[in-house]
Amino acid sequence: MAYQLPQETSTKRKFNDYAAASTARMRHNEILFDSSLKTPIQFFVRMFSGGKTLVIQAYSSDTVASVHWKIHSITGIRPIRSTSAVPAMEQRLIYRGKQLELSQTLLECGVQNDDTLQLMSDLNLVIHDLCNCNDDTDINANVTRMTKMLTDFLANTPKDGADGSEEYLQMFIYFSVPAALVKLYVSPSVIKKQAAHGCVCQFIDNCKILFTDPTTVYRQFAPIFFEFCTVLRGAAGVDDTLYIFCRSSLAAMMKGNVHDVKHVLRLQDIFPFVHELATRLAHALELSVQLAEFIQLSESDVREFIQFMHRVKCAIRRQKAFGSLVSFPSLMQDEAGNERSEIKGVHHVFCDLLEKSELCLKELERQLGLVNIGRGEPIIGCWSQYLLILKELESISKLYKGLNEMFWEKMRQRRVALCFLIGKLSKKSTDYQWILEHKEVTHFKIRQCFALKMLLEGRHKNEELYEMLICRSRLFEDSFEYIGHASPRSLRGQLFIQFENEEATGPGVLREWFSLVCEAIFNPQNALFVSCPNDGRRFFPNPASKVDPLHLEYFVFSGRIIALALLHRVQISIAFDRVFFLQLAGEDISFEDIRDADPYLYSGCKKILEMDTKMVDEDILSLTFVCEDEELGSRKVVELCPNGKNTIVNSQNRDNYVNLLVKHRFVKSIAHQVAHFAQGFADIITDRRLQESFYRILDHEDLNRMLHGSKTAVSVEDWKEHTNYNGYKKDDPQISWFWEIVGSMSAEQRNVLLFFWTSIKSLPVEGFGGLDSKLHIYRTSDSHDCLPTSHTCFYRLCFPPYPSMDVMQNRLNIITQNYVGCSFGAE
Template sequence: MSFRDSPAFDFVHQRFKRKLEDFDDDDLSSELTFVRMRKDDPNPNPNPLPSTASGNNPFLTRQHPHFQSRASTSTSTQDAALLSYPNRIQFFVRMISGGNTLVLHGKPDDTVKFIHEKIQSVTGIPMIEQRLIYRGRQLQWDHTLAECMIKNDAGLHLVGRMRSTEHPQAWQLVDDLVSTIYRLCKGEKGVCLKSVKPKLIEFLNMTAKNDVDRDHPAPHLNIFLSLCAPAALVMLYMSPHEGNRECAEELIRHFIDSSRDMLPKPIYSQCAPVVLEFCKLIGRTAPHDDPLYNLCRGSLASMVEDLRIGRSLRNYDNSCNKPVTNIAVEDIFPFVAELASLLSDTLVSSMESSDSISPSPCDVNNFAAFLRPLRAAIKDQPDFGGLIPTPIRYSLPCYSDEIKLLYILFLEVFEKVQMCLDKMEGDLVIEETEDGGWDQYLAILKELRGIAKLYQGAEDFFWVNLKRNKVSLSYLILRYATRDEDYKWILEHKELLDFESRRHLVMMLLPETKDEYEELHEMLIDRSQLLAESFEYITRADPDMLRGGLFMEFKYEEATGPGVLREWFFLVCREIFNPQNALFVACPNDRRRFFPNPASKVDPLHLEYFYFAGRVIALALMHKIQVGILFDRAFFLQLGGNNISLEDIKDADPYLYSSCKKILDMDPLTVDQDALGLTFVREIEELGSMKVVELFADGKNIVVNSRNREEYVELLIQHRFVTSVAEQVNHFARGFADIVGEEKIQKLFFKSLELEDLDGMLHGSESSVSVEDWKAHTEYNGYWETDPQIYWFWKIVGEMTSEQRKVLLFFWTSLKHLPVEGFEGLASKLYIYKSNDSVDLLPSSHTCFYRLCFPAYPSMAVMQERLNIITQDHVGCSFGTW
C-alpha cells in the first residue's frame, strides 16, 4: 500500500482540505478586496477581473488565512450575492492622488472609524491623516454608515496622498505593477508584457536597499503582500492570453532568484510569506509536478529552515538569534506531509522495480528543511517540557493534529526505508557492487531520527529496529558518506556499524590532506636530533598550517616525498613512546600498549611534549600512516571522556587489578575484622622515595571495611589512572584537538571508536606479513613474473623471519606495519623495477612510489646475500632509499 492510500495521508489531506474550504460568509462581509481600476474609468466595475475559459476567476484574493478563492465571474453574480445579504453594503473609496479605487463591503452599523482602520490596513496611510468625503462633507468617526446615508454603490473620496505613508514609492510601484498585470489579464490592447519586469526589478532593488533592519518587519515585503501582488502574478500565470503565462513564470522566478542573490539572509527569510502565497495559489490551480510550483516549494524550504515559526510575529528573535516571521506550523506541515508522501511513493517504487530508483535529493533536502522549524516549534511549546508521550490517545494542548500526524508519517516512512534496506542486503549478496539508487537513504534516516527524538520511546524504537540492517547501513556509509554532511548522529550508535564504516566516519572528523606543495608545512630534520627538532617544528607551528599537510626532508639526504614522511612518523612515534624518554610507560601485560607516565615531570617540558605527542598522533591518523603504537584502554577511554572501571586497568597495572579483585571478593566478615589493614590512602613512589596520598580529606583515618571497599577501589583507580595523569592526558588531548579543530570533535573521535578500531588505524595489522598477499599485490617493470630473479626473490622472502620481512617492507615502503586490510589497504600496488646498476650493488627503493629496484643478479645466492644486508634493522632504515 502506498503512502497516498494510507490513513495518515488521508487524514492530512482531508484536514487541510477542510481548512481551505472552511470559509465563513460573515468573514466575507468584513474583508477588504483591493481592486485596481483604470484611472480614466468614470464608473468602476465592482468585479473587473477577467474569467478564464472555464468561467472561473484565476485571481485568488487574500480573503482568508488559507486563501480560499471566492472568484466571481460577472457583475450579476456579485449583485445576486448582495441580494442574498440585505444588510451588506458595497461602496467605493477613490484615492484623489492616484486615481485608484478600493471596493469595500460593510454593514450599516459599521462605524466610519472601522472603515478608516480597513483603509489603513491595506494602504498604510495613518488613520490620523485620513479624511473620508461623501457628498461634499467629511464623515465623522463615531457615525455609522447608516447615519451617513451610505448605500450600495456609493462613491466616497479619501483625502490623503500616498506620500503620507512611510514608503510611498514602494506603494506606488507595487500599485502600478498590479494594475499593469490586471490590464494584461483583461487582454487590453496596448499593454506591453515587457513593461512588467522593470517594475518588479525596481521594487526588488528598492527592497534590498531599504529592508536591511532585521529588528523590524520588512515594510516593502509587507506592501507587496498587502497589495496582493503574489495573487496578481499567479493570476497572470493562469491567464489564457498569449504570453501571459511565460511572463508570469519569468517574473516569479526572477523574484525568487533575486531575493536569494540580492537580499541579506534575515531579509531573504522574510520573503517566506510571499513565496508561501505562491506555493498555495499555484498548488491549488496547477499539478504538483508543475516546475514553477516545485521551484517555489524548494525556495520556501530554504527560507524557513532557520526560522522560528508558530509563536511570534516579530521578524527577529534576539533571544535565539534566529529570524522569525508570520509563518505558522499549519502553513509548514502540509509541505512536510506532501514530501513524505513523495518519498514514500518513491521508496515503494524502488522496491517494486528492477531499475535503480532513488528519492530525489531535492525532495529529501526540502523535507529536511521544512522539518527543522516544525520540530523546533513543537519543542518550543512549554506545555510539553519533555518528550511527547506515545501512543497519542488524547488531545494535546497545541499543534494537536500536527503532532499526531507527524508521528504517523515517521512510522510510515521508516517502514518503507527498512523494507528498502532489507531488499538492499539481498541485492548486495547477488551483486555486491551494483548501485540500487540508495544515495539518499542516509539523509532520510537522519530526518526520521530527528522526528523520533520528539516522542517517548520513538528513538529507541528507531535504533532497535535499525539493528537488523547493520550490513546495509555500513554499506551506505562506505559508499555515500562524504565530508559535506554531518554523521555525528550515527556515531552516537557505533555498535550498529562495522570497523570499516566507523573508521570511514571518524576519518572525516580529521582534516583532509592537501596535494599542493606550497600549502604544506615544511620540515628539515637532522636524524641525530630527531625528537628535539621534530618537537620544535610541530609544537611551534600554527595549527592551520599543520592541517594542510606536511612536507618532510632529512638533512644531508636527497630523498623527499610521502615515503620520507611515512618514515619520519614511524621514527618520531618510536621516540615519543620510548619508555626511556619518560613520557609513556609500557603496559606489563602487553608491551606494545602505552599509558602516560605519572612521573613524567622529571622532564620540565613534559607537558609540552604531551601536547606535541597529541599533535603527532592526530597528524599520523590524518595522513593514514600506521606507526606501530597501541594505546592502553584506560588512556583511550579518558581521551573520549569516558569513565574507567576495574576491568579497564588489567593491562596497565595487573598487580593493582589483582589486589582490587581480592579486596572485592574477600569475605565481608574478614574485611570487617581489619584483616586488610587499609585506610583511604595510596602510597606512590616519587623520585626514589615513597609518598602517602589521601584519597579524600582525612582518608588516613578511615578504615576500609565491607561497606566502603567498593568506594575505596573506585577512588584508588581514579587516583592512579585519572588524577595522577590528568595534566598529561589534558595536554595530549589539547594537541590532538588543535589538529581536528576543537575539543568536542577530539572527544567524539575517540568516543566513536572501539579500542580495537584505534589499534587497527594507529598500529596496523596484527597479522604476520603474508608472502602470498604481498606477491599478489606486486607488479613488475623490466622483469617478467617468470624470470629467475623474481622466482628467487619470492623464495628468499618466504624463508625470512617475520622481523626480516618487516624490515624489508619498511625499506621498500617506509611502512613496518600494514593496514588491517593487508596490502589491499595500501594506496597503490607495490612494484619491482629492473635496474641497470652493477650486480655488486645493493637493491634501492623509491618509498614514495612503493618501488624496489635491483639488477639482474646472476644467482640466488648473490641475491640472498644482498637482501640479508638490507634486512638488518640498522641498515634497512633509509639506506639506499629515495
C-alpha cells in the same frame, strides 16, 4: 429641638438629587459628543503602491464612502466602478487589519486623530482590468503597470524591521493581491497566465534580493509566501510549477534561527507541506523497491522536506506538555492542544518514510549479493538523497519516546547496505558523522576512512614544504625543535625529511623518520609513556613524566607526531591502552578498563569488590580512603576524599573507594599529560567540530589498528601477489629462489626485509593491499658480490641475477641480520 423630615421624604429628596445630577451628566456628554462630531480629525492614508501617504481631514460622523471620495479628489482614483451588474471596488480602506464598510462612520470604525489607514486601489484595478481585457496591447500595457507597482511597493518597504514595516507588508494580504494574481494566473489566456507567473516570481525574487536578514525576511514575507502557496494549492494544485516555486521559496525561509520568531507561521500552517512532500518521497521510495531500480529522488523535494521539518521540529520541542520527548499517552490526553493532530501526523510521516527506506536498503543488499555471481554493483548516484532522508528521520526520531532506539535497530539490520553507501558516497567527514557516532552500524574500514578524511581536510594543497634536517644522534631533540615549535599550519602541508650527511630523501625517509621518532617518544628512558605489563606494544601516559620540566611540551609534540603519522598513513608499531583512549574520547574510566594497564591493581580491586560483606565490615583489610604516590623517589599519602584518612572502607562504600582509586591513578594523575597530548593532536585537525568528534567515531581498537597496523605475521602469498617485476619475469629462477628464501625466513627476518625494502615496520590492517602502491623487484647489472639495495620511497628492491640460490640466500641473510636502521640506497 431640630425638626426632622419623615424618613420617606428624606429618601425622595436624595433620589431627586441623584436624578438631577445624572440628567446633567447626560446632557454634558451629549454636548461633548455633538461637539466631537463637529470637530474635524486628521488621519493618514497610506497607499499600496508608490509608498505615498495622504493627509485627510474629516469629521467622525463622516462615512467611509465620503472618505473614498476625498481620496478620489486627491488622487483621481475612482471609488466605485461598475462594469457589470455587480459594482467592483477600486479602493479599499483597511484599519487595524479590517476592511472598512462604506456605510460606516469614522466614529463607528474607531478612527481617531493621527491614526493611519491603508488604501488598496490601483493594483487591484490593474489586475481587474487584466482579467477582463482581451486586447493584446492593453494586456501588455497593464502587465507593465502591474510589474512596476509591485516593484515600487517592495522598494518602499521599510527596511530591516523598521517601524511600520510589518504593517506595510500586511497590506499585500489584506488587499487580496495574492488571490487576485492567482485568479489571473489560472485564467484561460496563456498571455495572462504568463504575465501573472512572471509577476509572482519577480516579486518573490525581489524579496530575496532586497532583504537579506533571515529573521526579518521570515517575519515579514513568510505570511505572503504562505498566502501564495495556500491560494495556488487550491486553484492550480500541488504539481503546478508556480506553486512549487512558491513552496520552495517558503521552505528556504525555514532555516537558521527563524524558529525564535513567534506567531508568524504555526505548526498547523507548515505541516501540510511536510505531509505533501513526504507523500511524494514515500511514493518514489516504494516505486524503487517495486521496480528493483533505484529512482533518482527529487533533490528539491528532499531539500524542502528537510527545511520545513526544521521549523516543525522547533515547534514540537516548544511543547511543554511533553517534557523532553513526545509520548503517545500524552497525545491521547489532548495535552498538545490544537497541534495534537499535526504532532501525530509527523510521527506517521516518520514511520512511513522509515518503512520505505528500510525496504530500499534491503533491496540494495539483495542486489549487492548478486555481485558475487557476476553482476556489477548497483548504480548508487541517486543514493545521496536517500541518505539525507535517513539523516532527517534520525533527527525526527529524537522527538518521540522510543523512536530513536527503533531507528537505530533497523539501521543495524541494514548495516551492510548502509556501509556500502557511506563508503561509495562519502565526500566530507561531516557528511555522515551522525551515522559514524553510532559505531554499531558501521565497520572498521568506514570509520578509518572518515578518520583519515578528518585529518586530510585540514591539509593545504598549495602549502610549501616543511623541511627538516635531522641528525640521527640527536633525533629526538631535533625532531622536537622542528615539530614542537612549528606553527600548526606549516605542519599540515607536505613534510620533507633529510638526515644529516645522507643523500636519501622522499617518502621512504619520511616513513623511517616516523618509525624512529616514535621509538624515541615511547622509549621508557624518556619517561613519557608507560607500557602495559602484559603487552609491551600498548602505552599510556606516565604519571611520573613530570621529572622532566619540559614533559608537557613533549606531550604536545607527541600528539602532533601521532596525528601526522596517521595523516601520512605510516604504521608506527605502537598502540594506546584503553585508559588512554577513553580519556582522549572524553569518556569515563571504569574499574574494568584498567585490566591491561595495571593487572595488579585490577586484581586487588576485584578481590575487594567480591569479598564477603561481613569480612569487609570487620575491617580485615584495614583500608581507608587513601593511596600512596611515588614522586621523585619519595612516597606520599594522598586522600581520595575529604577526611579520607579517617574514612574506613566497608561494604557500603567499597564501590566508591575502588572508583576513586581508579580515577586517581588513571585520570587525575595523568590529566595534564592527556590534555597536552590532545592539544598537539588537535593542532593537525583544523575544524573544531572534527577535533571533538575524531575519537568518538572510532573504537579503541580502530585507532590501534591505524597506528600499529596488522598484528598478524607477514603473508608471503600476499607479498607475492602485490609485487611487480622489472627486468625479471615471474618464472625466472632468481624470482622463484627469492620467494622460497623469504618463505623460509623467521617472522622477524621478514619484518626486517620489509623495512629494508619499504621503511615500513608494520603493514596496514589490509596487508599489502592497504599500501599506496605495489612493491617492485628490479634487476641490476651489479656484480654478484653486491648486496641488494632499495629505494624505499618507490618500494623498490634491486639485486643482480645471482647465479645460485645459495648465493642469494647468503646476500639476503646479510641484509636481514645486519640491517639496524641506517639508510640504504638512494631515494
